Amino acid sequence: MAATISSPPSLTHTTSKRISSSSHHSQRTTTFFFTQRISTYKKTVVSSSQGDKNKNNSSSQAIELQRIFEDSQSRPRPLSVTDLSSSVNQGSRLLRVAYQGLPGAYSESAAAKAYPNCEAVPCEQFETAFAAVERWLVDRAVLPIENSLGGSIHRNYDLLLRHSLHIVGEVRLSVRHCLLANHGVRLEDLKRVLSHPQALAQCENTLTKLGVVREAVDDTAGAAQHVALHKLQDAGAVASSGASRIYGLNILAEDIQDDSDNVTRFLMLAREPIIPRTDRPFKTSIVFSLEEGPGVLFKALAVFAMRQINLTKIESRPRRKQPMRASDDNDNGSPKYFDYLFYVDFEASMADPNSQNALRHLEEFATFLRVLGSYPADNSRP
Numbered sequence: 001m002a003a004t005i006s007s008p009p010s011l012t013h014t015t016s017k018r019i020s021s022s023s024h025h026s027q028r029t030t031t032f033f034f035t036q037r038i039s040t041y042k043k044t045v046v047s048s049s050q051g052d053k054n055k056n057n058s059s060s061q062a063i064e065l066q067r068i069f070e071d072s073q074s075r076p077r078p079l080s081v082t083d084l085s086s087s088v089n090q091g092s093r094l095l096r097v098a099y100q101g102l103p104g105a106y107s108e109s110a111a112a113k114a115y116p117n118c119e120a121v122p123c124e125q126f127e128t129a130f131a132a133v134e135r136w137l138v139d140r141a142v143l144p145i146e147n148s149l150g151g152s153i154h155r156n157y158d159l160l161l162r163h164s165l166h167i168v169g170e171v172r173l174s175v176r177h178c179l180l181a182n183h184g185v186r187l188e189d190l191k192r193v194l195s196h197p198q199a200l201a202q203c204e205n206t207l208t209k210l211g212v213v214r215e216a217v218d219d220t221a222g223a224a225q226h227v228a229l230h231k232l233q234d235a236g237a238v239a240s241s242g243a244s245r246i247y248g249l250n251i252l253a254e255d256i257q258d259d260s261d262n263v264t265r266f267l268m269l270a271r272e273p274i275i276p277r278t279d280r281p282f283k284t285s286i287v288f289s290l291e292e293g294p295g296v297l298f299k300a301l302a303v304f305a306m307r308q309i310n311l312t313k314i315e316s317r318p319r320r321k322q323p324m325r326a327s328d329d330n331d332n333g334s335p336k337y338f339d340y341l342f343y344v345d346f347e348a349s350m351a352d353p354n355s356q357n358a359l360r361h362l363e364e365f366a367t368f369l370r371v372l373g374s375y376p377a378d379n380s381r382p
């Protein structure tokens with residue numbers, strides 16, 4: 001069965017001609033590209049044969065080329081790796097990065113790690129952060145996606161598919177939780193502790209020893225603000241030391257996570273993909289679904305194994321719009337199998353022909369395939 005390719009951003013194998021801005025020569029390139037960008041390219045194509053026929057009319061052709069070049073310059077520029085550097089600013093304005101939570105949330109620190117000079121914009125919900133990027137109110141959104149103790153943040157995987165933003169970067173951040181309370185409140189006064197569900201899960205052992213009731217809220221900094229604002233005397237918050245300073249809380253205990261190595265991986269999302277490169281380590285994230293049958297997942301993973309492409313992550317999620325599919329040998333028409341989406345991260349750039357071949361191979365039998373982004377790997381110390 002042929003693969004269904006969604007757009008945007010889907011992979012398309014195309015042959016197109018590019019105008020080089022310096023020489024105005026057209027150049028044939030065969031490449032995998034995102035369909036969204038191809039529409040831009042098609043509008044800027046000038047064929048060399050066209051140029052030959054119009055030799056007599058070289059001045060009008062030069063004007064036309066100039067017009068096409070200027071036209072292409074006024075279109076949105078694809079993000080490049082340099083957009084991820086510390087000195088990023090858009091013209092005279094700083095890069096604006098939306099995150100879910102209040103100042104002092106870990107996502108704010110992730111935004112600052114990815115874009116040190118950015119303006120971090122707090123948002124109530126992830127939906128708001130995504131919508132802010134889609135409506136051009138901000139340039140990027142930050143999304144926590146997995147944690148070394150708590151595992152994957154499933155809801156955020158679902159968000160990646162529901163929206164069509166592109167992953168343009170990743171950041172790994174060491175997360176050190178503190179137990180915060182109002183001044184004068186002692187450890188033994190605490191009956192309940194508020195925090196983000198991931199933070200509560202990462203401090204499972206400490207909270208169990210304390211015998212407190214856990215209360216889940218939207219973000220760690222929001223928990224700290226709530227405790228401070230309501231001057232709670234029986235409740236604490238699990239949050240960062242930064243949040244303790246911002247909301248004027250006392251730190252009752254530090255490093256309360258179950259393991260000192262507590263690392264969260266965050267994704268940076270943008271409206272446009274970056275142009276993948278091969279001169280530094282890149283990662284690529286994809287999502288696909290498969291027909292039901294023996295060995296299909298094995299076959300899907302083999303497209304990477306046979307090309308020596310290392311996988312760093314695989315996650316399966318139920319397919320929401322099509323939760324069940326009928327089994328072939330089930331003639332009463334009743335649905336039998338759950339339908340799944342597989343999210344895979346691999347250590348290669350989409351600019352690498354090896355990756356392109358692997359995805360072309362996967363496309364032959366996947367029922368759905370989308371490239372979520374190809375982006376520089378964060379190999380720095382978390």
Ligand SMILES: O=C(O)C(=O)Cc1ccccc1
Pocket residue numbers: 100101104105106107108144175196198199218219220221264
């Ligand atoms: O609530 C926050 O501060 C977040 O940024 C989400 C989160 C929660 C726990 C660990 C890492 C990120």
